[in-house]
Amino acid sequence: MVHTFLPLPGFYQALFLYIEPVSTISPAILAWFFPGASWFHHELIPSAAAASGPLDARTIMAIWQLGNCYLLLGLLSSLVFRAIRDALPNDPEVQERILGASFTALALADVTHIAASFIGLPDELKYSFDKWNPMTHGNITFVIFLLSVRLAWFAGIGRTTYYYRKRAKVD
Numbered sequence: 001m002v003h004t005f006l007p008l009p010g011f012y013q014a015l016f017l018y019i020e021p022v023s024t025i026s027p028a029i030l031a032w033f034f035p036g037a038s039w040f041h042h043e044l045i046p047s048a049a050a051a052s053g054p055l056d057a058r059t060i061m062a063i064w065q066l067g068n069c070y071l072l073l074g075l076l077s078s079l080v081f082r083a084i085r086d087a088l089p090n091d092p093e094v095q096e097r098i099l100g101a102s103f104t105a106l107a108l109a110d111v112t113h114i115a116a117s118f119i120g121l122p123d124e125l126k127y128s129f130d131k132w133n134p135m136t137h138g139n140i141t142f143v144i145f146l147l148s149v150r151l152a153w154f155a156g157i158g159r160t161t162y163y164y165r166k167r168a169k170v171d
Contacts, residue, residue, distance in 0.1 A: 005095070027070040028070045031064060040063050099153075
Protein backbone atom coordinates (compact mmCIF):
# COMPACT_ATOMS: atom_id res chain seq x y z
CA MET A 1 0.00 0.00 0.00
CA VAL A 2 1.40 3.39 -1.02
CA HIS A 3 0.92 6.20 1.48
CA THR A 4 1.32 9.88 0.78
CA PHE A 5 4.09 11.49 2.76
CA LEU A 6 2.92 15.09 2.98
CA PRO A 7 5.79 16.44 5.11
CA LEU A 8 8.32 14.95 2.68
CA PRO A 9 7.05 15.73 -0.83
CA GLY A 10 8.66 15.44 -4.25
CA PHE A 11 12.31 16.42 -4.27
CA TYR A 12 12.68 16.01 -0.50
CA GLN A 13 11.30 12.49 -0.69
CA ALA A 14 13.56 11.52 -3.59
CA LEU A 15 16.61 12.93 -1.82
CA PHE A 16 16.00 11.63 1.69
CA LEU A 17 14.36 8.27 0.94
CA TYR A 18 16.53 7.22 -1.99
CA ILE A 19 19.56 9.35 -2.91
CA GLU A 20 20.96 10.02 0.57
CA PRO A 21 20.62 6.39 1.75
CA VAL A 22 22.41 5.15 -1.37
CA SER A 23 25.11 7.79 -0.93
CA THR A 24 25.69 6.77 2.69
CA ILE A 25 25.45 3.00 2.24
CA SER A 26 27.80 2.98 -0.77
CA PRO A 27 30.93 4.00 1.20
CA ALA A 28 30.38 1.06 3.54
CA ILE A 29 30.41 -1.33 0.60
CA LEU A 30 33.47 0.41 -0.89
CA ALA A 31 35.38 0.19 2.40
CA TRP A 32 34.42 -3.38 3.23
CA PHE A 33 34.51 -5.18 -0.11
CA PHE A 34 35.74 -3.38 -3.19
CA PRO A 35 37.98 -1.49 -3.69
CA GLY A 36 38.57 -2.02 0.05
CA ALA A 37 39.93 -0.35 3.17
CA SER A 38 43.32 0.62 1.66
CA TRP A 39 41.68 2.39 -1.25
CA PHE A 40 39.16 4.11 1.06
CA HIS A 41 41.94 5.25 3.42
CA HIS A 42 44.02 6.63 0.53
CA GLU A 43 41.05 8.54 -0.93
CA LEU A 44 40.24 10.40 2.31
CA ILE A 45 42.78 13.10 1.39
CA PRO A 46 43.35 13.80 -2.30
CA SER A 47 46.81 12.82 -3.46
CA ALA A 48 48.55 12.19 -6.76
CA ALA A 49 50.80 9.67 -5.02
CA ALA A 50 49.95 6.00 -5.06
CA ALA A 51 48.81 4.29 -1.86
CA SER A 52 51.84 3.64 0.33
CA GLY A 53 51.28 -0.03 1.02
CA PRO A 54 49.20 -2.24 3.27
CA LEU A 55 47.39 -0.76 6.25
CA ASP A 56 47.96 -1.93 9.79
CA ALA A 57 45.19 -3.85 11.56
CA ARG A 58 44.08 -0.82 13.63
CA THR A 59 43.64 1.36 10.56
CA ILE A 60 41.70 -1.36 8.73
CA MET A 61 39.45 -1.78 11.77
CA ALA A 62 38.86 1.99 11.95
CA ILE A 63 37.96 2.14 8.23
CA TRP A 64 35.59 -0.81 8.59
CA GLN A 65 33.99 0.82 11.64
CA LEU A 66 33.62 4.06 9.68
CA GLY A 67 31.92 2.01 6.97
CA ASN A 68 29.57 0.68 9.60
CA CYS A 69 28.68 4.25 10.62
CA TYR A 70 27.91 5.08 6.99
CA LEU A 71 25.72 1.98 6.75
CA LEU A 72 23.91 2.91 9.96
CA LEU A 73 23.14 6.43 8.72
CA GLY A 74 21.82 5.13 5.42
CA LEU A 75 19.65 2.47 7.02
CA LEU A 76 18.28 4.79 9.70
CA SER A 77 17.18 7.46 7.27
CA SER A 78 15.83 4.97 4.76
CA LEU A 79 14.01 2.62 7.14
CA VAL A 80 12.91 5.10 9.82
CA PHE A 81 11.57 7.63 7.33
CA ARG A 82 9.58 4.89 5.59
CA ALA A 83 8.27 3.65 8.96
CA ILE A 84 7.13 7.19 9.80
CA ARG A 85 5.33 7.40 6.47
CA ASP A 86 3.69 3.99 6.76
CA ALA A 87 2.82 3.95 10.47
CA LEU A 88 1.36 7.46 10.61
CA PRO A 89 -0.23 7.93 7.18
CA ASN A 90 -2.97 10.28 8.35
CA ASP A 91 -0.98 12.41 10.76
CA PRO A 92 1.33 14.77 8.85
CA GLU A 93 1.91 16.89 11.98
CA VAL A 94 3.39 13.95 13.91
CA GLN A 95 5.26 12.76 10.79
CA GLU A 96 6.82 16.20 10.45
CA ARG A 97 7.72 16.40 14.14
CA ILE A 98 9.56 13.05 14.03
CA LEU A 99 11.23 13.91 10.72
CA GLY A 100 12.29 17.23 12.22
CA ALA A 101 13.92 15.52 15.19
CA SER A 102 15.80 13.22 12.79
CA PHE A 103 16.77 16.12 10.51
CA THR A 104 18.04 18.08 13.53
CA ALA A 105 20.35 15.22 14.49
CA LEU A 106 21.44 14.76 10.87
CA ALA A 107 22.03 18.50 10.41
CA LEU A 108 24.23 18.63 13.51
CA ALA A 109 26.14 15.61 12.19
CA ASP A 110 26.41 17.34 8.79
CA VAL A 111 28.03 20.40 10.39
CA THR A 112 30.54 18.36 12.37
CA HIS A 113 31.28 16.10 9.38
CA ILE A 114 31.92 19.10 7.11
CA ALA A 115 34.13 20.72 9.75
CA ALA A 116 36.13 17.56 10.48
CA SER A 117 36.60 16.83 6.78
CA PHE A 118 37.68 20.40 5.97
CA ILE A 119 39.94 20.86 9.01
CA GLY A 120 41.59 17.51 8.28
CA LEU A 121 42.65 18.58 4.79
CA PRO A 122 46.21 19.81 4.34
CA ASP A 123 46.31 23.63 4.06
CA GLU A 124 47.32 23.53 0.39
CA LEU A 125 44.14 21.59 -0.47
CA LYS A 126 41.55 23.43 1.64
CA TYR A 127 40.67 26.03 -1.00
CA SER A 128 41.89 24.15 -4.08
CA PHE A 129 38.50 22.68 -4.94
CA ASP A 130 39.74 21.55 -8.35
CA LYS A 131 42.24 19.25 -6.59
CA TRP A 132 39.58 17.58 -4.48
CA ASN A 133 38.73 14.00 -5.41
CA PRO A 134 35.19 12.55 -5.48
CA MET A 135 35.45 11.44 -1.85
CA THR A 136 36.41 14.93 -0.68
CA HIS A 137 33.54 16.44 -2.66
CA GLY A 138 31.25 13.80 -1.18
CA ASN A 139 32.38 14.54 2.36
CA ILE A 140 32.24 18.32 2.01
CA THR A 141 30.40 19.55 -1.10
CA PHE A 142 27.60 16.96 -1.06
CA VAL A 143 27.15 17.21 2.71
CA ILE A 144 26.85 21.02 2.39
CA PHE A 145 24.13 20.37 -0.18
CA LEU A 146 22.34 17.92 2.16
CA LEU A 147 22.56 20.39 5.04
CA SER A 148 21.18 23.16 2.82
CA VAL A 149 18.23 21.02 1.79
CA ARG A 150 17.54 20.06 5.43
CA LEU A 151 17.51 23.76 6.34
CA ALA A 152 15.22 24.50 3.38
CA TRP A 153 12.88 21.76 4.66
CA PHE A 154 12.79 23.40 8.11
CA ALA A 155 12.07 26.75 6.45
CA GLY A 156 9.11 25.18 4.63
CA ILE A 157 10.54 25.88 1.18
CA GLY A 158 8.71 23.85 -1.48
CA ARG A 159 6.34 22.16 0.95
CA THR A 160 3.42 22.68 3.28
CA THR A 161 4.37 22.73 6.95
CA TYR A 162 2.30 20.94 9.57
CA TYR A 163 4.29 21.31 12.79
CA TYR A 164 7.32 23.52 12.23
CA ARG A 165 6.69 27.19 11.55
CA LYS A 166 3.24 26.76 13.05
CA ARG A 167 2.11 29.65 15.21
CA ALA A 168 1.74 28.81 18.86
CA LYS A 169 -1.81 28.92 20.12
CA VAL A 170 -2.38 31.54 22.78
CA ASP A 171 -5.10 30.79 25.33
